[in-house]
Amino acid sequence: MSLTPDHRIVITGWSRLLRIFIPVGLLLVLVGCQADTPPNSEDSVPRARELVDLRSRVLGYTAEFRADSPYRPPGKAQRARLAKAVGSLLSGDAQDAERQLAPLGLGLTRLTDTDSGRRYDEIAATGGGESTRWGRLYLNADSTVRWNAQVPHPVSDRDTEALGVRLLEQNPGGALVLAGAHRRAGEDGAADVAHREDSAFQAIVVELQKRGVPGVQLHGFSDSSDRPYDAVVSTGAVETAPAEVVAMADRMDDDGLRVCRAWNARCPLEGRANVQGRSAEREHAGFVHVELARHARADDGRDAEEAADALAGLVAAWTSGSSS
Structure with a gap:
């Protein structure tokens, strides 16, 4: 009988233990890695994609x-679902946004502008139902959204829709919230979204405001003897103006526009009853209500370049975080 220890038994025992513990250990490591892995980047990208001329797409609508x-x-319930979809999109979950939008007759599309190459995410109707008149949202997909331009009365306030597109195209970090019907459509002022709480427009704007995204709302007025101004600038329900809004009004003034500042004087068309201005006050978000004469908002207007440059300066301040 040999007195030599039988190492084969010891080795075999450890081998069995290793065969058990190594796979378990690897599994635990993999699970831990998966827990630290960010969500699939595909979730943040809309599945539908198109090459478009952004300006033509908006103005054609x-x-x-x-x-x-x-x-x-x-x-x-529809407004709540839309707000949830917008929130998901702003949080980077495009697929959840798509799931929320589909029952509303709305869809999400990643657009690439053929002129600039910039990308935008569009929420718009997918068919011909009622949702076609609820409006649209365009978000800059190449950078974090820092500001939004609001167009509550497209066509009715002529050329404000074109000015809104111009701001979005020429300035980074923006969004465009666009009403989906003429101001006088429907009955009893139902489509006047600047003065109604029950609109898709308001639901979208509030979702942006909850995230602290400031907005500039674009309006237009016709010339008349009781409006001796080229621009009326106000902060809606708030009676003071932050530095970047004062700077915008001053820039317009320096460029030759006659500006009425609602925080310093009584002005026509101040927008005190504007519902987006009131919700901005509740949500502690920036809001600027800008009324422009047609020659200060139309592409061929004599003061259009100066007004657009002043507005660009405002959103640039918001983008850089230099607002007060």
């Missing part, structure tokens, strides 16, 4: 607006 068109606002 608004060109169909008529004062005698039917209009019915979305219901409370």
Whole structure:
């Protein structure tokens, strides 16, 4: 009988233990790695994609607006679902946004502008139902959204839709919130989204405001003897103006525009009853209400370049975080 220890038994025992523990250990490591892995980047990208001329896409949509068109606002549950979809998109979850939008007759598309190469995410109707008149949202997909331009009365306030597109195209970090019907569409002022709480427009704007995204709302007025101004600038329900808004008004003034500042004087068209201005105050978000004469907002207007440059300076201040 040999007195030599039988190492084969010891080795075999450890081998069995190793065969058990090594796979378990690897599994635990893999699970831990997966827990630290960020969500799939594909979740943040809309599945539908198109090459478009952004300006033509927006203005082609608004060109169909008529004062005698039917209009019915979305219901409370529909507005809540839309707000949730916008929130998901802003948080980087495009696929959840798509799931929320589909029952509303809305879809999400990643657009690439053929002129600039810049990318935008568009929320818009996918068919011909009521949701076609609820409006659209365009978000800059190449940078974090820092500001938004609001166009509540496209076509009715002529050329404000073109000015909104111009701001979005020429300035980074922006979003465009666009009403989907003529101001006088429907019955009893239902489509006047600047003065209604029950609109898709308001639901989208509030979702941006909850995230601290400031907005500039674009309006237009016709010349008259009681409006001896080229621009009326106000902060809606708030009676003071932050430095970047004062700077915008001063720049317009320096460029030869006659500006009425609602925080310093009584002005026509101050927008005190504007519902987006009121919700901005509740959400502690920046809000600027800008009324422009047609020659200060139309592409061929004599003061259009100066007004657009001043607005660009405002959103640049918001983008850089230098607002007060």
